[in-house]
Amino acid sequence: MKYDCIVIGGGASGMAVAAAVRGRTLVIERNERLGKKLSATGNGQGNVTNLNVAEDKYFTSGGKEIIADVIKRYDCSKIIEFLSGLGGIYLADDRGRVYPSSRQASSVTDVFRFYLNDKNVETALGQRVEKIKKIGDVFEVTTTVNKYVASNVALCAGGKAAKNFGTDGNGYILAESLGHTLAPQYPSLVQLKTDMSKIKGLKGIKVAASVRCCGVVENGDVLFTEYGVSGDAIFRISAYRPSEINIDLLPSVSKSDLVEAMRREKDRPLCAIVNNQIANSVIRRVGNDIEKIANEIKSLNLTVLGTLGFDYAQVTKGGVRLAEVNNDLMSKKQKGLYFCGEILDVDGLCGGYNLHWAFASALRVARSINENLIK
Structure with missing residues (x-):
C-alpha cells in the first residue's frame, strides 16, 4: 500500500x-x-x-x-x-x-x-x-x-x-x-536560573517589570523563584539566550521621581513603593543610601546560570x-x-x-x- x-x-x-x-x-x-x-x-x-x-x-x-x-x-x-x-x-x-x-x-x-x-x-x-x-x-x-x-x-x-x-x-x-x-x-521560552545572592528570600513574589538584555526590552510579569526568575517577561527574554538580565522593578516611575518619594519617607525609604520583602532585601544589600537603593530598584542585574531545560521549555x-x-x-x-x-x-x-x-x-x-x- x-x-x-x-x-x-x-x-x-x-x-x-x-x-x-x-x-x-x-x-x-x-x-x-x-x-x-x-x-x-x-x-x-x-x-x-x-x-x-x-x-x-x-x-x-x-x-x-x-x-x-x-x-x-x-x-x-x-x-x-x-x-x-x-x-x-x-x-x-x-x-x-x-x-x-x-x-x-x-x-x-x-x-x-x-x-x-x-x-x-x-x-x-x-x-x-x-x-x-x-x-x-x-x-x-x-x-x-x-x-x-x-x-x-x-x-x-x-x-x-x-x-x-x-x-x-x-x-x-x-x-x-x-x-x-x-x-x-x-531550550527557549523557558524559566531562567540565576545567581540568587540578590534575590534570596523573594520566592513567590511577582512584579510588573521591564527586563532588558541584548539591546531588547520585554515588559510583563517577573516571578521570583527558588532557582531564579519566571513570568511572561522572562519567557520572552529567554529567546535571546541572555548571560545577564537587567530588571527594572518599577518601570512606570522614573528614577528621579523614585528618589524624591524616598526622600519624603526618610527612615522608611521604600514603604508603599515596592513589596516589603523586596525593600528589605535591597536595603540589606546596599544600606540606606537612597541613590544606591534607587539604582537597585531601577536596574537589578542578575547573572543567568542556565534554564530549567527542555522539559519546561515551550520551543526548541x-x-x-x-x-x-x-x-x-x-x-x-x-x-x-x-x-x-x-x-x-x-x-x-x-x-x-x-x-x-x-x-x-x-x-x-x-x-x-x-x-x-x-x-
Missing part, C-alpha cells in the same frame, strides 16, 4: 500538512491522539498567530532568507484564512495575538481532527517511527507497529521541548539518519539546518523529504510566532507536494 504523503508527527505542522496536501495521506503520531501539544498552546487559549508576524520575530543560525520567503508567502492573513477555512473564528487582542474566539486551544485541535476525518486522512496513532529508508523513488517508514511506503515524507516531529507531549528529539535522529546535520539545540532553538533544504523546505539530500515546524532551525518570539511558523511551513510544504503530484 503506497501513500502519496506520509506525515510524521500529528502536531500543529503535521496536521496542517495533512489538511492541505492532496492525494492519499497517512499521519503517524506516537501519542494516542493528534494535537496533544497544540491543545495546550497559549496557556490553553490557542495563540495561533500574530498580526505583527515578520522575519525579525525569528531566530536561526543561518538561512534567514528562507524564513523571510515563507513568511512573505504565508503572512498572518493567510494563516487566518487557512484556519477559518477549516472552521472557527479567529480574533486578535490588543497585542496582535490571534486566538480562536472560543479562547480554547483544544477547539483548534478539534477543528483539525474533524477536517482530517472528513477528508479521509488515515492515521496511525500510538506508533513511534524507528526508521526512514529511501528505496529508489519511495520512502519506507518503519514504526513500532508496521511498515509504510510513500512517495513523499513530511517530517513534522517537533523538537525536544516539553517531552511530555512526545517531542523527545526523535525527529532529529531520523533527520540525521537521512544525511542531515543539526544546529545545536537549546536549533535543529535541521536551513542550508540543507530548498525554499520549499524539501531536503537537498533526499528528494521528496520535507521538514516543517520546530524540527527546523527556526524558533520565534513568544506571542503566536512559533505556531505561525508551524502552519506557514506546513502550507509551503503541502503546496510543493501538491505541485509534484500533478507532474
Whole structure:
C-alpha cells in the first residue's frame, strides 16, 4: 500500500500538512491522539498567530532568507484564512495575538481532527517511527507497529521541548539518519536560573517589570523563584539566550521621581513603593543610601546560570539546518523529504510566532507536494 504523503508527527505542522496536501495521506503520531501539544498552546487559549508576524520575530543560525520567503508567502492573513477555512473564528487582542474566539486551544485541535476525518486522512496513532529508508523513488517508514511506503515524507516531529507531549528529539535522529546535520539545540521560552545572592528570600513574589538584555526590552510579569526568575517577561527574554538580565522593578516611575518619594519617607525609604520583602532585601544589600537603593530598584542585574531545560521549555532553538533544504523546505539530500515546524532551525518570539511558523511551513510544504503530484 503506497501513500502519496506520509506525515510524521500529528502536531500543529503535521496536521496542517495533512489538511492541505492532496492525494492519499497517512499521519503517524506516537501519542494516542493528534494535537496533544497544540491543545495546550497559549496557556490553553490557542495563540495561533500574530498580526505583527515578520522575519525579525525569528531566530536561526543561518538561512534567514528562507524564513523571510515563507513568511512573505504565508503572512498572518493567510494563516487566518487557512484556519477559518477549516472552521472557527479567529480574533486578535490588543497585542496582535490571534486566538480562536472560543479562547480554547483544544477547539483548534478539534477543528483539525474533524477536517482530517472528513477528508479521509488515515492515521496511525500510538506508533513511534524507528526508521526512514529511501528505496529508489519511495520512502519506507518503519514504526513500532508496521511498515509504510510513500512517495513523499513530511517530517513534522517537533523538537525536544516539553517531552511530555512526545517531542523527545526523535525527529532529529531520523533527520540525521537521512544525511542531515543539526544546529545545536537549546531550550527557549523557558524559566531562567540565576545567581540568587540578590534575590534570596523573594520566592513567590511577582512584579510588573521591564527586563532588558541584548539591546531588547520585554515588559510583563517577573516571578521570583527558588532557582531564579519566571513570568511572561522572562519567557520572552529567554529567546535571546541572555548571560545577564537587567530588571527594572518599577518601570512606570522614573528614577528621579523614585528618589524624591524616598526622600519624603526618610527612615522608611521604600514603604508603599515596592513589596516589603523586596525593600528589605535591597536595603540589606546596599544600606540606606537612597541613590544606591534607587539604582537597585531601577536596574537589578542578575547573572543567568542556565534554564530549567527542555522539559519546561515551550520551543526548541536549533535543529535541521536551513542550508540543507530548498525554499520549499524539501531536503537537498533526499528528494521528496520535507521538514516543517520546530524540527527546523527556526524558533520565534513568544506571542503566536512559533505556531505561525508551524502552519506557514506546513502550507509551503503541502503546496510543493501538491505541485509534484500533478507532474
